[in-house]
Amino acid sequence: MKPWIPVLGCVLLLVSRFAFAIDSEPPFTNPVLEHRYEHLLQEIRCLQCMDENIANSDAPLAADFxxxxHAMVGEGESDAQIKRYMVQRYGDFVLYKPPLQANTWLLWGGPFLLLLLAFTAVALVIRRRSRLADQEQSSR
Amino acid sequence: MRRRLVFILPVLVLIALIGFFWRGLYLNPTLVTSPLIGKPVPDFSLPRLHDPKATFDQNRLKGRVSLVNVWATWCFACREEQQMLLNLAKQNVVPIYGLDYKDDRQSALRWLAERGNPYTAIAFDSTGNVAINWGVYGAPETFLIDQHGIIRYKYIGPITTEVIQRELLPRIHALRREGT
Incomplete structure (x- = not known):
């Protein structure tokens, strides 16, 4: 076997991810716009399929989104404007990443709260153990 | 006492989590309430299904309580729903406007000719752009619009006799009373 064949295979495999793209919109010639557009697709949820963003969904609604x-990016609207447009029509759920606001603080803060709780528990246990060890030593 | 708390607290947290997840199991994520409720219908202008030269816009939805039903011939649930809409249309309580969503004009016309037409007028949204502006994410969906053109209620999914009796008619009558 020629040594370059596996290398070529790897390269092809890497390149082939573009073949999976389902987006039928023409790419922007301006790479900044294209980057922003692709980034937005990652952040908007396909409401027809729930657990997919619109970059990865081939649902008709995702194509419409x-x-x-694409049109709004082309018209020069900012990311915030585009997200606001979607949220005003479909609610916060349309954003893949929930916004940090009054009704989501537990969602965002919850993990840290649990972590704090766990640390407190560990600290308590360690303190008690060391106290027990001290008592054992002093009773000896 | 403190020692007991160390054991009880994680159990309480676990029970609370189980409670949340248990409830989550029975929530339907597709029933997100529309943020457009309480807001005026978005501006739009679409050709009429039966007469492409005529237009249908938001002004048509002002002046009296009306329903706007999003439907399409490719939408399976719309078949059953159409019978319900025909019954409702016969009662003559409220005009039902149609938003034909991403459809083929010829199939839509044929469908209405064959199965009956419950709609007072139908706007033809071939691209689905107007539907996005209305926050639509599938067919069928039904909006209740008051006399000032404000969206007051939205029902997602096919309308049944029960939905008409329980959800739509009481709201329609309430809006009428509010308006007079």
């Missing part, structure tokens, strides 16, 4: 966002 992509067309809408």
């Amino acid at each position: 992509r067309r809408q966002i």
Whole structure:
């Protein structure tokens, strides 16, 4: 076997991810716009399929969302404006990453709260153990 | 006492979590309430299904309580729903406007000719752009619009006799009373 064949295979495999793209919108010639557009697709949820963003969904609604966002990016709207447009029509759920606001603080803070709780528990246990060890030593 | 708390607290936290997840199991994530409720219908202008030269816009939805039903011939649930809409239309309580969503004009016309047409007028949204502006994410969906053109209620999914009796008619009558 020629040594370059596996290398070529790897390269092809890497490149082939572009073949999985389902987006039918023409790419922007301006790479900044294209980057922003692709980033937005990652952040908007396909409401027809729930657990997919619109970059990865081939649902008809996702295609409509992509067309809408492509048009808005082309018209010079900012990321915040585009997200606001979607949220005003579909609610916060349309954002893949929930916004940090009054009704989501537990969602964002919850893990840290649990971590704090766990640390407190560990600290308590360690303190008690060391106290027990001290008592044992002093009773000896 | 403190020692007992160390054991009880994690159990309480676990029970609380189980409670949340248990409830989450029975929530339907597709029933997100529309943020457009209480807001005026978005501006739009679409060709009419039966007459492409005529337009249908938001002004048509002002002046009296009306329903706007999003439907399409490719939508399976719309088949059953159409019978319900025909019954409701016969009662003559409220005009039902149609938003034909991402459809083929010829199939839509044929469907209405064959199965009956419950709609007072139908806007034809071939691209689905107007539907996005209305926050639509599938067919069928039904909006209740008051006399000032404000969206007051939205029902997602096919309308049944029960939905008409329980959800739509009481709201329609309440809006009428509010308006007079």
